[in-house]
Amino acid sequence: MKVVVLDGYALNPGDLSWSGIEKFGDCTFYDRTPPELTIERAKNADVVTTNKVIFDKNIIRQLPNLKYIGVLATGYNVVDVQAAKEAGITVTNIPAYSTASVAQMVFSHILNFAQNVSDHANSVSAGDWAKSIDFAYWKTTQIELVGKTLGIIGFGQIGQAVAKIGLAFGMKIIFNNRSNKKVDFDASQVDLENLLAKSDFISINCPLTAENKGFINTSTIEKMKPTAFLINTGRGPLINEQDLADALNAGKIAGAGLDVLSVEPATADNPLPKAKNCFITPHIAWATFEARTRLMNIASENLKAFIEGKPKNVVS
Helix, strand or coil, X not given: CEEEECCCCCCCCCCCCCHHHHCCCEEEECCCCCHHHHHHHHCCCCEEEECCCCECHHHHHCCCCCCEEEECCCCCCCECHHHHXXXXXXXXXXXXXCHHHHHHHHHHHHHHHHHCHHHXXXXXXXXXXXXXXXXXXXXXXXXXXXXXXXXXXXXXXXXXXXXXXXXXXXXXXXXXXXXXXXXXXXXXXXXXXXXXXXXXXXXXXXXXXXXXXXXXXXXXXXXXXXXXXXXXXXXXXXXXXHHHHHHHHCCCCCEEEECCCCXXXXXXXXXXXXXXXXXXXXXXXXXXXXXXXXXXXXXXXXXXXXHCCCCCCECC
């Protein structure tokens, strides 16, 4: 069996092992594959893996040997799954591998706004404390999370993990979800308008759909408190980026912490990297060593199950 890993660097920049994949056949590994080389590299493959390499209908038609596409992520929008199904190709994804890591990143951004540790540590390193006439000083308002309201948009596994961390900090949890959710902890489901109006921190953890694209915009931002902070670890296109940048620069909300943008890597004309009190991390919420290890193990298990005729995590 010929296996081709088309863009393996994001998952494994050198600190993990491909041995779980290698045992299943003749393997070729590429760190990255530009679109113009996809067909050339995959044309003789029985199995390919992809993270961001696109497999649309046109590409799938030109790969008659292909039997399996393993997506190295939870989202599988890079593959035309209907075209794959029609071609008899099994497509699998990696569910729920990064829940804890993404929830942790949400609170990395929340805690950054609450106490801004990095700025204060840099200030001390620059000698500001040594020059101070007072025993303590703060460059930004210090915020206690106890009693603050955390609004979570999207209440699947990640949203619920965020909620449980918030409860541990003594926060009040409200959430908005497409369907009704009953949970066995202290969290209240509300409509979106109430969530926007009541929340001190808002965490976006919903999937991107045609209906909610750009739903964070001038209209919805106007419903938020001017002291509210917005966190997005979901998908970049959920936010109208120009509207958010304008709101931040005008002080209509207090800040935004983003791990995703509408185009990645960030483009030079994106208004958010230079917006006031906007902190952006380069799509790394999923990328802890532990989460990537789980991803690698599940990818190997998915391929093994397919070879044994009992495929799992199938999305096609």
